[in-house]
Amino acid sequence: MIQITDKSQCCGCTACASICAHDAITMQPDALGFLYPVVDKDKCVDCGLCEKVCAFNDHYDTSLNLPKPDAYAARHKDMKEVETSRSGAAFIAISDYVLENGGVVYGAGYADHFRVVHKRATTKEERDEFKGSKYVQSDLDHVFRQVKKDLKDGLTVLFSGTPCQTAGLNAYIGKKLREHLILVDIVCHGVPGPYLWRDYIAYLEKKQGDKICWVNFRDKQEYGWKAHHETFKFVKGGGKMSFTYLFYQHIMFRHSCGKCPYTNTKRPSDITIADFWGWEKTDPNINKDDKGVSLILVNTEKGREIFDAVKDRMTVIPAKLEDCLQPNLQHPSVIHPKRMKFEQDYQCKGFEYVMKKYGDMGWRHKVGKMKGKMRRIVKKLIGK
Known part of the structure; x- marks a missing residue:
């Protein structure tokens, strides 16, 4: 059974709790509100699935990754979308495509009184709540199981989140259902409590x-x-x-943020999006108005298919990967x-x-x- 003795070894993705058929694992908050798995030994049958599904390590699945990601500077052609998004509205272009083709989108929104949680959207209006940065770790309660149900029902699912969340979901879903799951991660700095x-x-x-x-x-x-x-x-x-x-x-970051294994260019997702810091090296004009520009890293063949389907919605300029390597694509944040x-x-x-x-x-x-x-x-x- 899974036991967390070192908090830096758990990212709180909920994969272990989601995979437990006996509901023996619940996610319990610590002093700052970070969730960690706690096992009910009376319910646990010691099957080992919770330990097997954990992807927060250096051996997370990169079997679908390209040898090197394709890098782009991108900005949505609709300036209203750019102005209401965090960077260049690349997420809007991708999620619009999924929704227009009958899929569903998962992202970080709000519940209660601005408590950050992952939510499911079937319309663009619902999806718009996922726009913008949210500097808090989102609650994924039952979301992984809901994603699996959508996939089993034949839906295309776009899940956006931090790389530890996409890696956890990828491990939980498994290869049989992965075909219709599109994973989009962000270049994450770390998550506060x-x-x-x-x-x-x-x-x-x-x-x-x-x-x-x-x-x-x-x-x-x-x-x-x-x-x-x-x-x-x-x-x-x-x-x-x-x-x-x-x-x-x-x-006030989670302890695991200082040990993040995903701070490199082998991302645990099909597409990575971020603010494009250093965009001037790629094109001196694309963000001259300081309204924002996205960095897009295409990590898998599926990512390439999605990008090819949505690139006409954006102004896209190919970039050199070495010009895109902001700190959290090279190493974890240093914890205070x-x-x-x-x-x-x-x-x-x-x-x-x-x-x-x-x-x-x-x-x-x-x-x-x-x-x-x-x-x-x-x-x-x-x-x-």
Whole structure:
């Protein structure tokens, strides 16, 4: 039976819980809300399927991968789609094609009060909820089983998610049903804990005295594509805060993000999409307006078929793979050395305490900014 003794060895994909015919495995949250499998020994028959299906290792399935992915810069020809998507709306082009041909699409959306979950869409209107970045690990409760049912019912399924999620789903589905499953992963930086996001929402609403009714993790319409600022809309007014400050410190990531085996160009999916950082090397004009451009990596022959079917919906420019190798295509994110202390402080002293101690809410951040400003002034004066 599966037993997690080292949290860095589990990505929480739910493949083990999904494959258990006896429902002996449930996904239980830790202090930050990350889900881990827990086995009910009274139900377990020790069949070993849960250990066999685990794909979070260096031996994940790459049997369908091309020797080297095809790389492209891409932007949807409909600027409305670009403006309402995170990068160049490549996901919209691919998912539109699947939906128009009677398929279904799975992606990260919201349930309850902005809790990030994976959802199923059969229309473009439902799919639009999957647009944009969501810097929280999504809940995959029962989603893998639902995908398998769709495939058995003869539907084409597009599943989009992080590479650990697509690798887990691929292992769970198996080769017999893989023909009609299209896997699209993102170049992932890491995933923060769901409880921190939940508490952040509650903190903002308490501070504002109002309910949040809309969230954008990276508001490029106001700040531009390169900026990383989230925007919230309240029922009675607007607001702009900063959850992403802690995100980029890597202090609230899942432990497994620091050991991610998928941070390379052998992606566990048919197509990989991402922001195209360094697009200037490929074409100096495609993103001159700073509205966003997608990087597309085509990883399998099936990926090539899908890309050929949708490329006319986009402005597409072939790219050299070496010009696309952003950090998380080369190595995992480096976890903050105070990650464990952060979790202990959060568990014992709460959200506001850690945001003031480690984030940009308290006096430590203000003092640090002032010191940095003074150093730059002194450096400039010495330079003169």
